[in-house]
Amino acid sequence: MQKQYVHTHRKWFAKDVPDVAAVLMTDVRQGISQEQAAARLEEYGPNSLPAKKKQSRIISFLRHFHDILIYMLFVAAFVTLVLGHYADTIVILLVAVVNAFIGFSQEFKAEKALEDIKSMLSLKASIIRDGVRTEVDSKDLALGDLVLLKPGNKIPADLRLVIADNLRVEESALTGESVPSEKTTHSLDPETMLGDRINMAFSGTSVSAGTGSGLVVAVGQETELGRISQLLEETQNISTPLIRQMAQLGKTVALFILGVSLLIFLFGRFFHNYDASELLLATIGLAIAAIPEGLPAILSIILAVGVQHMARRKAIVRTLPSVETLGSVSVICSDKTGTLTKNEMTVKSLVLAEERYDVEGSGYAPEGSITQHGTTVDAASAPLLAEMIRCFALCNDSVLTQDANGAWIIQGEPTEGALQTLYKKSGLTGAGKSRIATLPFDSQYKYMAILIEEGGQTLLLVKGAPDRLLAMSTQQRTAAGDVPLDPACWESAMSITAGKGQRLLGAALKIMPPQTRTITHQDLQDGLVFLGLAGIVDPPRNEVLEAIRACKDAGITVKMITGDHVDTAKAIGLELGIGDGSMAISGQQLDEMTDQQIQCAVKKCDIFARTSPEHKLKLVKALQANGAVSAMTGDGVNDAPALKAADVGIAMGIKGTEVTKDAAEIVLTDDNFSTIVAAVEEGRRVYDNLRKTILFILPTNGAESFLIIASILFGTTLPLTPVQILWVNMVTSVTVSLALAFELKEDGVMRRPPRPAGEKILDGYFIWRIAFVSILIGGMTLIMSVGLGRMGYAEDLVRTMTVQSIVMCQLFHLFNSRSIRGSAFKINPFSNRAVLVVSALLVVLQLSVTYIPFMNSVFGTVPLPLQYWPVPILLGFIVFLIVEGEKAFMRKRDAQNFTTKAGAAAGDNDHCEI
Known part of the structure; x- marks a missing residue:
């Protein structure tokens, strides 16, 4: 037996049984000898999937600190440590560690998926060796062994069937077929696809009826199950749109801080002759002001709230970022059997x-x-x-x-x-x-x-x-x-x-x-x-038709990728509203296409039938190459690699295998396709709330930075100390901004197209709005601060008024931020009670920092007489009115420039040839 031939030759189904036996040097009645089995186990290894070399847990954990936002947190922690503000140092470091733990926990997903595939292998196998029937551990099976099959057996290796007496094998987890495969022994065409190889029995499947026997033609990693395991291991976890955008935001902010701090330091040193230590303290204050140190924690909280909401809607989220990713999905690739259909045969x-x-x-x-x-x-x-x-x-x-x-x-x-x-x-x-x-x-x-x-x-x-x-x-x-x-x-x-x-x-x-x-x-x-x-x-699920219609309204394309027959897939697709009932591409056709042709195929066609795990993986990658954000649903082992490669993998919780669940980011507890639509809706709400939070937080940092930069440029006293800046950041970022995580979805959220995959979280309008509000709050506060200083008020009182003014402006701005473009006057004030709760909490905190002696000594504030409070409150109300005026102007401009756009178009198909 030639080792190279056996390991590379996969078309055993195309050969007659005597030819297979000749290649394997075995006998269809006697099997191989014990000596042959020992030699082949030595040469080819055991019938088990190889264990992946594990990385040190410590190294894996530390690797999750390699992130620009985490570096920014460490900078903030170092600065607070230098300033002796140890409580803030501990809090910031805890945020960094929690974020690292979230990423570290995701690594177990891939390892667990591989372990679940290994557990699918049969523990025992009934075989004939040396003409004697015996039972061996499945890992001790060798090429050429004659395996006996009966109902209930889990097939231990890939077999070329020798005898098939009414033999039927349940293969839905591997091929997607909704009914057991009826087996035969005659040879097949060399181009026969996996689901049609009826003279083969595959590892990990099970015998549902009849009896038979087969020769072992592939073991361990060489089996079809092993190939899926290898695909799963080789498939890299992709970065979600949110992670990519937040990383870009972090880099942008970091570069901005470094650049501006350096310029301001040089300007103050050479144009105003500031003392070096005083200027350094001011520059550190600027850095603290500009770093949104609470943003990673707020991000995690917003996503966690989304996870809780989705759990109530029957979707269990295994990785936090996937909550938001669902909101940007433009294509859902769904298996047919058990996902779009019930996997329950019905006479119609x-x-x-x-x-x-x-x-x-x-x-x-x-x-x-x-x-x-x-x-x-x-x-x-x-x-x-x-x-x-x-x-x-x-x-x-x-x-x-x-x-x-x-x-x-x-x-x-x-x-x-x-x-x-x-x-x-x-x-x-x-x-x-x-x-x-x-x-x-x-x-x-x-x-x-x-x-x-x-x-x-x-x-x-x-x-x-x-x-x-x-x-x-x-x-x-x-x-x-x-x-x-x-x-x-x-x-x-x-x-x-x-x-x-x-x-x-x-x-x-x-x-x-x-x-x-x-x-x-x-x-x-x-x-x-x-x-x-x-x-x-195999009838469609009752709720799927409405769910697919909702997807179309939301600009999301649904594609059926199934192992079932082409005609069946087209008919089911037409009934569900997927495709036109006339066009479907088979796995065999995909094999004949180049990568560019497959990318065209996924634009033109919505139904793919008789597909293998490799085909599903290729289709997901083709969609991503076209710029689509893809979700892949499934319940069988054959879906696992594609689920892992997709932007978000969605597994069926009831009928799904453990392998599929562990490869996915989201598990549906009711196996209901319509739950995906609810999850997409939740994902869009989460992303909207995240953007609202950024739109609320960054003007705080911008206003503080504006105050410090303007003070250095004009050579005046710094209106805020670094400790006061930390206080303002804490009360606005870590308390008030939390309310926006609980905002309800806005009207029409599921009637707009998915956002483009490359869309920046800070688009042109956001940059304008952040700069506008930052200058508005910072400018008015600076004018007030300078005015009070010139009127001879004490420096501590001026700084206390400055702290109150910035915080009050942000409190009023919170109500602006409940809708990015919509009018705050049309929002029910009680629809998000968290806004009222945090507003009351903020008032308590500001009264504490103003009137409690201990807080006065820590933060350099002084008690304010009652007659001073109208000033910061009035400034906040002015900010609210001006921002609402800006939003009204933008809505009017939007109405004038309105053009109807097609929802998630798959791209330009005019020049695309399959």
């Missing part, structure tokens, strides 16, 4: 020779009627319909029951479960008759048959693939009796029903001689009477 249509019926309801709950032309039909009064439904229910091995919570569940195959639900919907009774004989479903014959006695007759009932049953039928049942079969009529009916994305199942019967007690396949080869067809679908 019934076709008889002369009649057509529709079936209402979805899922396993027996709720809904059988209708014809919109009118409910009583199955008991429609003999031909009742006969076919009873045939489906009797020739059936599944059981429909209710669990302790009242939910309807199926014990058995999903398709058979759908037929049992149909029977209960019909209201018919008497389907519990004892069988005389059974021919179990066989993938080779594609049907199941039973023998019963009913009405004095011995009946052979059959259900299975329509083409097989039609080939064995000579007649069809009509109201006038049994007539010769009309194949063309049934072919047309099958084509129409399949075109709706429905899987087809046929029913037939045959009257057997009395006293018949056994049946064989030969009994079915001719003489069957064809009863009709059932069209079965």
